[in-house]
Amino acid sequence: MINGTGIRIFGTLGLLCFSAFAIADTASGTAAFRKGDVATAYRDWKAAADAGDTNAQVNLALLLAAGKGVEQDVPEAMRLFSVAADKGNPQAQYRLGQMYAKGWGVEQDYGLAMQWFQLAAAQGDDRADTNIATLYEGGFGVEQDYASAAYYYRLAALHGLAPGEYSLAQLLQHGKGVKRDPAEAFKWYAAAAKQGYGPAQAQLGEMYAKGEGVAADPEQALFWLQVASISHEKGIERRRAALAARMSAAEVAKAQNSAATWKPVLSATK
Numbered sequence: 154m155i156n157g158t159g160i161r162i163f164g165t166l167g168l169l170c171f172s173a174f175a176i177a178d179t180a181s182g183t184a185a186f187r188k189g190d191v192a193t194a195y196r197d198w199k200a201a202a203d204a205g206d207t208n209a210q211v212n213l214a215l216l217l218a219a220g221k222g223v224e225q226d227v228p229e230a231m232r233l234f235s236v237a238a239d240k241g242n243p244q245a246q247y248r249l250g251q252m253y254a255k256g257w258g259v260e261q262d263y264g265l266a267m268q269w270f271q272l273a274a275a276q277g278d279d280r281a282d283t284n285i286a287t288l289y290e291g292g293f294g295v296e297q298d299y300a301s302a303a304y305y306y307r308l309a310a311l312h313g314l315a316p317g318e319y320s321l322a323q324l325l326q327h328g329k330g331v332k333r334d335p336a337e338a339f340k341w342y343a344a345a346a347k348q349g350y351g352p353a354q355a356q357l358g359e360m361y362a363k364g365e366g367v368a369a370d371p372e373q374a375l376f377w378l379q380v381a382s383i384s385h386e387k388g389i390e391r392r393r394a395a396l397a398a399r400m401s402a403a404e405v406a407k408a409q410n411s412a413a414t415w416k417p418v419l420s421a422t423k
Contacts, residue, residue, distance in 0.1 A: 181193065181197050182194040182195075182196075182197035182198040182201065182209065182212065183212075185197065186212075191216070191221065191222025191223065192222065194212075194216070194222075195213070195216060195222065195223055197209075198212045198213040198216070199213055202233065207236075207237040207240050207241075207242035207245060208237075208242070208244075210233045210234075210236055210237040210242070210245065211233070211234065211237050211242060211244050211245045211248065213230075213233055214229075214230040214231075214233035214234045214237070214245075214248065215230070215248070217229050217230040217233070218230035218231075218257075218258070227257060227258035228258055230258060231249075231252055231258040231259055233245075234248050234249045234252060235249060238269060238272075241276075243272075243273045243276035243277065243278045243281075244273070244278065246269045246270075246272045246273035246276070246278070246281075247269070247270065247273035247278045247280055247281050247284075249269045250265075250266045250267070250268075250269035250270040250273060250281065250284060251266070251284070253265045253266035253269065254266035254270075254284065254288075254293070262294070263288060263293040263294025263295070264294045266284070266288065266293075266294065267285065267288055267294055267295065270284045270285045270288070271285060274305075274308075279308070279309050279312040279314050279317070280309070280314060282305045282306070282308040282309040282312075282314075282317065283305070283306065283309040283314055283316050283317045283320065285305045286301070286302040286303075286304075286305035286306040286309070286317070286320060287302070287320070289301040289302040289305065290302035290320070290324075290329075298330070299324060299329040299330025299331075300330040300331070301330070302320075302324065302329075302330055303321065303324045303325075303329075303330040303331045305317075306320045306321040306324065307321050309321075310341055310344070312420075313344075313348075313419070313420025314420075315344075315345040315348040315349070315350035315353065315420075316345070316350065318341045318342075318344045318345035318348075318350075318353065319341070319342065319345040319350055319352055319353040319356070321341050322337075322338040322339075322340075322341035322342040322345070322353070322356065323338075323356075325337045325338035325341065326338035326356075326365075326366075334366075335360070335365050335366030336366045336367070337366075338360075338366055339357070339360050339365070339366030339367045342356045342357045342360065343357055344420065346377060346380075347417065347418055348417050348418065348419055348420055349384065349417030350384075351381050351384030351385060351386040352381075352386060354377050354378075354380045354381035354384055354386065355377070355378065355381040355386045355388075355389050357377045358373075358374045358375070358376075358377035358378035358380075358381060358389070358392070358393075359374070359378075359392065361373040361374035361377060362374035362378075362392065362396060371396055371399065371400060371404075372400070372404055372407070372408055374396055375393065375396045375397060375400065375404075375405065375408040376408040376411055376412055376415075378392060378393040378396065379393065379408055379409055379412035380412045380415055382412075383412060383413070
């Protein structure tokens with residue numbers, strides 16, 4: 154999600170990331186969910202949640218918030234996140250921060266979002282660092298502070314989170330809160346792009362095309378823009394067409410074929 158200033162806010166990591174389900178095995182619910190048996194997962198998670206298992210409360214809340222295989226119930230999801238967060242569950246704290254930041258199931262409150270993100274970050278939830286940075290970058294509920302944004306984006310980037318890598322690169326590229334450093338920006342765009350992060354792939358293509366932070370390389374530019382297109386990034390067709398028009402048919406075919414078989418590689422720091 155991008156707001157009017159171009160800042161990617163909160164939806165960057167996804168409120169409902171089902172790969173994040175089951176932060177710990179909870180009865181047989183985890184195995185059932187992975188097999189697509191939502192009914193069994195719901196039953197087992199609810200029994201464990203009612204017994205006070207905070208992991209099950211988080212999983213059940215995610216299921217209810219999305220309405221995935223069950224009737225959507227955002228208020229109940231909010232209640233479960235709150236119960237688990239109050240007991241110190243870091244994923245619940247992170248999710249609760251997102252609910253307040255988005256104003257989903259509760260009145261939007263960036264101050265409370267910041268509090269929950271900070272609690273989650275203090276327990277090692279690196280995704281929360283990215284959202285803390287986003288609040289500082291956009292001045293959401295706090296005074297706008299690019300230096301603090303850069304600090305928290307860097308924490309997330311150093312732990313291999315692609316949105317943090319991308320956002321840190323943005324600040325480095327434009328010199329916001331940090332000294333402008335296109336070469337360093339290129340490094341972080343590349344790190345995020347290689348993990349499959351579409352916005353970073355598009356920016357990497359642009360930097361190769363312009364020779365910004367790296368030697369100009371039309372073939373690499375076209376390759377990364379093609380990869381970004383496969384990742385469903387928007388607004389890159391004109392640049393891609395302009396590059397292709399200046400290259401031979403063989404060069405274009407090589408970039409397209411390479412992009413078609415390219416696979417992302419997750420950061421080793423995760």
